[in-house]
Amino acid sequence: MDKLTAWERLNIVHNPNRPNAYDYINGIFEHYYEMQGDRCFAEDKAITGGIATFQKLPVTILANVKGKDIEQNRRCNFSMAHPEGYRKALRLAKQAEKFKRPVICFIDTTGAFCGVDAEKRGQGQAIATNIKEFMRLKVPIISIITGEGGSGGALGLGVCDELAMLENAVYSVISPRGAASILWRDASKEKDAANTMKITAQDLLKFEVAEHIIKEPISGAHADHNMTFENIIEYLIEALKRNLKKSIAMLLKDRYNKFRKIGIFNE
């Protein structure tokens, strides 16, 4: 599994039987209580959010939703959230802060939705606000990239104390297709772009953008959902312990420094 290219891993995460947000939620947590709406404009099915218990600990869950068939995908817009999705996520994160619940995010989106209405309702402002507010949220935030982490759309749920990635997950500044069409002016060079952009969990661990890689079953998470869930549970227990024992001041300082140190330049 160590030798797979970014392109091969992308093909694994696109397997239609790979678990989606609701599979992870039902397989890892108990008593999921979904909450809806951003209280400003609408409910966005591209992000689900709510409360659940994890090993008896109440937590808030935020997750990008990918559908399993065309009907589901129409409802959740292929996991591409509108501003109201990010604003709902922020509302629930603030609620988690009030009740001192840790926040656990499952990231799986090709990116925020690009459209006329998304622009009118401030897609950039919605994501920016989440980044800033998550940076200062006074409860632990653990984010897990389960499939694709695409650009600012992923970062809208991606500011956290620890970032874990499933073994075959990818995280990129732009989708390989987008990179190919902008940088090589040829969308068919998607495969080359994927392999050039350093987007695998292994790359991100090296860059210290991700802190942890969660093992998948041989051939991928689709092959054995339960084993994948167990590996995530094992990781979450440790990650929550590590972060819950920090004082709020220490938690926020460490979170600031996690991002503060990222950058490669000459001085």
Next chain:
Amino acid sequence: MKDLFKVVKDRVRVNSKKFKKERADIPSGLFFKCPRCQTSIFKEDFDAAGRVCLNCSYHSRLTALQRLYITVDRGSFVEYDKDLTSKNPIDFPEYEEKVRCLMKSTGLNEAIITGECTIRGEKCVIGIMDSYFMMASMGSVVGEKITRAFERATEKELSVVLFTASGGARMQEGIISLMQMAKTSGALALHSEQGLFYCAVLTDPTTGGVTASFASLADVTLAEPKVLVGFAGRRVIEGTIKQRLPDDFQSAEFLQAHGYVDRIVPRKKLRHELYRLLRFHRKGEAVDWIN
């Protein structure tokens, strides 16, 4: 920590001669064709109007040095972190050569200049992005310079003024560039928590990851007339909906109508507008009232 705040003594000298020379460097033809109203006007008239379209008042792009020249008090600018330059974090093909060429053609080390200055006597930290440097995309250096600018402003209790312009995250630096959105926003959040003032001036074009981070997080958001501001690329959206978007889509006026900009300010009034805002937010101003 002391080193980090060491002010780079090397002052950028900006005099009118240099300013004229800069202008001559911009790719020229006899005419300027306005991207907003498609009118062609004589380059000379366009330049004389401060690079503003005479027909629709579209405010065209300035270099960072031109912007500095028309904004700050003469001789007041002390530059920060002039010597930070880009590396090639993901070994992206031909990235280093591209940066080297741009350093030569623009005379800048990267796509932003930051430093301290006064504007009509009001001290502030200023950052100016330069769209002639790889469309002012945000990589490690741009992210680091903005972050340090906010950190120093926090330390010195100064307001921050940022002139934004950007094509978004710098794709050639991969995931490292995406993380600059979080890094800059974090430093901005700490500055804000100290009760300090931040003003963003949106200039042409402000898009992508910069719109989705510090450009959208100011206490007061100003924009120049008719400039392009948005999250997604216009062509990306047109490709999705399979129709042409109206000319004013993602303009400053479009943003203002939807509630994302406080005021649209013509270039020649900006200096006064910034002075007024900095004056309002001078630290400790209302002390006499409280005690």
